[in-house]
Amino acid sequence: xxxxxxxxxxxxxxxxxxxxxxxxxxxxxxxxxxxxxxxxxxxxxxxxxxxxxxxxxxxxxxxxxxxxxxxxxxxxxxxxxxxxxxxxxxxxxxxxxxxxxxxxxxxxxxxxxxxxxxxxxxxxxxxxxxxxxxxxxxxxxxxxxxxxxxxxxxxxxxxxxxxxxxxxxxxxxxxxxxxxxxxxxxxxxxxxxxxxxxxxxxxxxxxxxxxxxxxxxxxxxxxxxxxxxxxxxxxxxxxxxxxxxxxxxxxxxxxxxxxxxxxxxxxxxxxxxxxxxxxxxxxxxxxxxxxxxxxxxxxxxxxxxxxxxxxxxxxxxxxxxxxxxxxxxxxxxxxxxxxxxxxxxxxxxxxxxxxxxxxxxxxxxxxxxxxxxxxxxxxxxxxxxxxxxxxxxxxxxx
Amino acid sequence: xxxxxxxxxxxxxxxxxxxxxxxxxxxxxxxxxxxxxxxxxxxxxxxxxxxxxxxxxxxxxxxxxxxxxxxxxxxxxxxxxxxxxxxxxxxxxxxxxxxxxxxxxxxxxxxxxxxxxxxxxxxxxxxxxxxxxxxxxxxxxxxxxxxxxxxxxxxxxxxxxxxxxxxxxxxxxxxxxxxxxxxxxxxxxxxxxxxxxxxxxxxxxxxxxxxxxxxxxxxxxxxxxxxxxxxxxxxxxxxxxxxxxxxxxxxxxxxxxxxxxxxxxxxxxxxxxxxxxxxxxxxxxxxxxxxxxxxxxxxxxxxxxxxxxxxxxxxxxxxxxxxxxxxxxxxxxxxxxxxxxxxxxxxxxxxxxxxxxxxxxxxxxxxxxxxxxxxxxxxxxxxxxxxxxxxxxxxxxx
Numbered sequence: 086x087x088x089x090x091x092x093x094x095x096x097x098x099x100x101x102x103x104x105x106x107x108x109x110x111x112x113x114x115x116x117x118x119x120x121x122x123x124x125x126x127x128x129x130x131x132x133x134x135x136x137x138x139x140x141x142x143x144x145x146x147x148x149x150x151x152x153x154x155x156x157x158x159x160x161x162x163x164x165x166x167x168x169x170x171x172x173x174x175x176x177x178x179x180x181x182x183x184x185x186x187x188x189x190x191x192x193x194x195x196x197x198x199x200x201x202x203x204x205x206x207x208x209x210x211x212x213x214x215x216x217x218x219x220x221x222x223x224x225x226x227x228x229x230x231x232x233x234x235x236x237x238x239x240x241x242x243x244x245x246x247x248x249x250x251x252x253x254x255x256x257x258x259x260x261x262x263x264x265x266x267x268x269x270x271x272x273x274x275x276x277x278x279x280x281x282x283x284x285x286x287x288x289x290x291x292x293x294x295x296x297x298x299x300x301x302x303x304x305x306x307x308x309x310x311x312x313x314x315x316x317x318x319x320x321x322x323x324x325x326x327x328x329x330x331x332x333x334x335x336x337x338x339x340x341x342x343x344x345x346x347x348x349x350x351x352x353x354x355x356x357x358x359x360x361x362x363x364x365x366x367x368x369x370x371x372x373x374x375x376x377x378x379x380x381x382x383x384x385x386x387x388x389x390x391x392x393x394x395x396x397x398x399x400x401x402x403x404x405x406x407x408x409x410x411x412x413x414x415x416x417x418x419x420x421x422x423x424x425x426x427x428x429x430x431x432x433x434x435x436x437x438x439x440x441x442x443x444x445x446x447x448x449x450x451x452x453x454x455x456x457x458x459x460x461x462x463x464x465x466x467x468x469x470x471x472x473x474x475x476x477x478x479x480x481x482x483x
Numbered sequence: 484x485x486x487x488x489x490x491x492x493x494x495x496x497x498x499x500x501x502x503x504x505x506x507x508x509x510x511x512x513x514x515x516x517x518x519x520x521x522x523x524x525x526x527x528x529x530x531x532x533x534x535x536x537x538x539x540x541x542x543x544x545x546x547x548x549x550x551x552x553x554x555x556x557x558x559x560x561x562x563x564x565x566x567x568x569x570x571x572x573x574x575x576x577x578x579x580x581x582x583x584x585x586x587x588x589x590x591x592x593x594x595x596x597x598x599x600x601x602x603x604x605x606x607x608x609x610x611x612x613x614x615x616x617x618x619x620x621x622x623x624x625x626x627x628x629x630x631x632x633x634x635x636x637x638x639x640x641x642x643x644x645x646x647x648x649x650x651x652x653x654x655x656x657x658x659x660x661x662x663x664x665x666x667x668x669x670x671x672x673x674x675x676x677x678x679x680x681x682x683x684x685x686x687x688x689x690x691x692x693x694x695x696x697x698x699x700x701x702x703x704x705x706x707x708x709x710x711x712x713x714x715x716x717x718x719x720x721x722x723x724x725x726x727x728x729x730x731x732x733x734x735x736x737x738x739x740x741x742x743x744x745x746x747x748x749x750x751x752x753x754x755x756x757x758x759x760x761x762x763x764x765x766x767x768x769x770x771x772x773x774x775x776x777x778x779x780x781x782x783x784x785x786x787x788x789x790x791x792x793x794x795x796x797x798x799x800x801x802x803x804x805x806x807x808x809x810x811x812x813x814x815x816x817x818x819x820x821x822x823x824x825x826x827x828x829x830x831x832x833x834x835x836x837x838x839x840x841x842x843x844x845x846x847x848x849x850x851x852x853x854x855x856x857x858x859x860x861x862x863x864x865x866x867x868x869x870x871x872x873x874x875x876x877x878x879x880x881x
Contacts, residue, residue: 169790169859224867359792359859381793385780392567394757394847395779398796403862449792449860461567461757462847464801469622474872 090115092131096138101167105160120163121155143367147434157436161444169450188330188375190309194280196328196375201281205260207426211415215262216287219324219354220405220453224478230411233404236477238266241321243473244397244457245350246465247271251318254278254344256310256337257325261288261303265295268302275303278313313340318349326355326384327376334379334386342391350396350459353387355379356405357454372438378451388458396466397457405453406446413439488513490529498536499565503558518561519553541765545832555834559842567848586728586773588707592678594726594773599679603658605824609813613660614685617722617752618803618851622876628809631802634875636664639719641871642795642855643748644863645669649716652676652742654708654735655723659686659701663693666700673701676711711738716747724753724782725774732777732784740789748794748857751785753777754803755852770836776849786856794864795855803851804844811837 090113097107097117104118110126125131130150133141145151153160188196205216212218213234221233222240241263247253249272258264258277261284267273279285285307292298292305310325311333320341329337341351356378363369364376381398388395416423416439424432445451459466488511495505495515502516508524523529528548531539543549551558586594603614610616611628619631620638639661645651647670656662656675659682665671677683683705690696690703708723709731718739727735739749754776761767762774779796786793814821814837822830843849857864 166860224869226866359790360787380783380787382780382783382787385778389758389778389780392757394798394800394850395796396798398793399868400792400794400864402792403864403866447860447862452792462564462845464845466798466801468624468801470797470868471622471872471876474869478869 103167121160140366165448210419216260254317320351501565519558538764563846614658652715718749
């Protein structure tokens with residue numbers, strides 16, 4: 086019908102005319118580029134997309150009301166590129182305002198449970214063998230995921246100048262792989278915090294198995310970063326800041342300030358953005374409730390009020406795209422097992438989430454900041470970065 | 484007199500009780516530490532110090548009303564360390580509010596003239612042979628100043644991935660050494676902007692002498708960064724941002740936005756700070772009018788509104804301390820010549836300025852940020868930093 090085609094055209098206009106083709110259930114096609122093809126399978130879906138594309142594109146893709154031909158990642162890349170031009174669809178996201186997320190202690194627990202307690206069995210299907218669910222570091226793009234995750238851990242150890250016997254606090258430790266690496270390879274004494282019950286249970290069992298559980302090795306503590314006490318020589322947080330929320334950055338800075346020794350180093354590794362934009366409604370509601378990737382400016386709320394000096398910022402955006410490509414490839418290989426654990430719409434939702442994240446990093450709507458800091462006037466800072474060169478590139482297990 | 488000693492005690496309290504000894508003209512001494520010794524030579528100076536220490540310490544040191552025994556740099560380091568504790572003397576700086584400096588086109592011209600047009604003859608006495616008046620890069624702390632300045636230029640070229648024939652715009656080019664390096668060693672075509680007449684004249688003559696002046700090599704243009712037009716593959720600004728003022732960062736971003744090509748790279752190298760504080764009144768009035776070293780947060784005003792991505796931030800604080808130690812050592816060697824060009828109080832003022840800058844960098848009240856950026860989604864970004872390793876470390880001329 087003419088009316089449906091008019092709506093579809095309006096939708097594409099609102100999306101900034103992405104370089105895609107778009108078709109309706111009755112085969113009517115609109116072409117704004119030679120790229121992948123979007124197929125909207127019914128009128129109700131078309132209406133919902135008009136109402137709130139950033140929410141219903143995800144829901145209706147998961148439900149099978151939308152198909153994408155010619156590659157989901159290239160499709161989402163085209164949409165992202167159009168959205169970063171004037172007429173930005175992401176800016177039309179309804180409801181939440183940026184920085185509006187509060188993330189109280191109990192809200193944080195619910196949010197983290199939603200995503201990270203989907204079952205270790207599920208994550209084991211597509212993460213590396215140490216279950217690292219953060220950006221890897223590829224000294225060469227062709228490195229295996231396992232080697233790249235080890236290279237990432239090695240890079241972090243070198244950046245903070247970790248030495249044997251040093252006390253490390255890790256805020257947000259996932260399944261505990263980094264903490265175990267620090268204890269095994271550097272003889273560090275690590276206290277690793279996490280509010281995901283399932284992750285902590287897994288991490289403890291793994292450390293016990295490897296004989297490094299306890300105060301001389303790794304202690305996993307099921308608690309919020311705001312409750313961290315004690316003292317440390319190195320403060321690490323890899324992939325937690327995304328869940329903290331900008332209103333809490335100052336509190337995080339105070340936690341670091343009361344725990345880090347005078348000559349200690351800290352490193353924060355987080356997804357970020359060039360400009361402050363909320364996550365799409367779909368990601369916020371269905372995938373990562375309460376999440377927000379900060380800009381560098383916003384991250385300064387952690388460091389400035391407590392008087393820390395920023396030593397080094399590295400943007401590893403393309404490394405996260407590469408990491409996600411590995412994850413997506415493994416995920417697709419285990420599609421049937423995922424469907425058996427959940428259902429078909431879960432498979433589609435997670436395919437969209439992983440693909441959308443790849444597109445976010447390749448088009449630059451997402452960044453990955455690794456930021457090294459210390460207290461003002463700490464002259465133990467390394468003279469050059471030469472100790473970071475060729476990090477992990479000679480890993481035997483390629 | 485008891486009254487004078489009471490005033491001196493109050494002064495030291497206001498300074499946060501630095502680890503120094505302080506004495507009056509009548510030999511009365513107050514000890515707040517075992518460090519260097521401040522001698523106030525008359526009552527009038529003591530009064531002025533009470534009124535505004537951040538202005539009159541400099542003026543009265545230059546005039547010889549204040550002496551420092553046991554090393555000016557250690558003395559200023561002790562004062563800086565005390566000032567970064569509560570009761571901060573720097574916060575008591577009167578008059579100007581941070582970000583309040585406007586720096587219009589004509590004001591900028593006056594400010595730059597004040598410092599940079601003191602005569603090339605003067606600067607030639609203590610800068611390196613290419614007259615680079617910005618932080619050098621010491622791959623090894625023992626490198627010569629000349630080699631370290633070359634290493635800095637090489638590091639910058641590698642960071643921006645400079646290739647033969649590329650068009651470079653340099654905003655604030657000093658005596659033009661970096662621009663000449665780009666043309667000679669990389670075959671770049673450089674347009675270098677500066678509002679200091681004396682510097683531009685020197686730079687042009689030097690380029691003519693070396694046969695690289697002109698549109699295929701280096702063009703030096705006496706104009707403000709706000710008037711830059713044209714297109715470039717690489718945008719550089721090394722040691723200008725300190726004179727721009729935070730209210731103009733957005734304009735600088737617009738200049739870069741209208742000149743940098745889609746896949747180009749930019750690098751800004753600037754003195755900075757962890758927290759926003761005005762320069763001391765003495766530096767602002769006597770040495771660098773209108774100058775302000777930004778925080779990373781403030782620098783984001785250049786990048787965020789124009790949608791640039793930050794790729795890499797390196798803090799070279801200790802390299803600037805080392806650079807300044809070279810300058811101060813050469814300056815002292817030519818003390819008599821400087822006194823003949825100006826007078827004894829000029830010598831003392833510049834000794835204080837160079838020493839205070841060393842102390843600023845060693846204690847961390849000053850930072851040096853080198854920041855690499857590009858447009859959103861530019862996937863030409865290098866995969867690792869390995870191409871930056873051992874930069875300049877094998878320079879033959881040590």
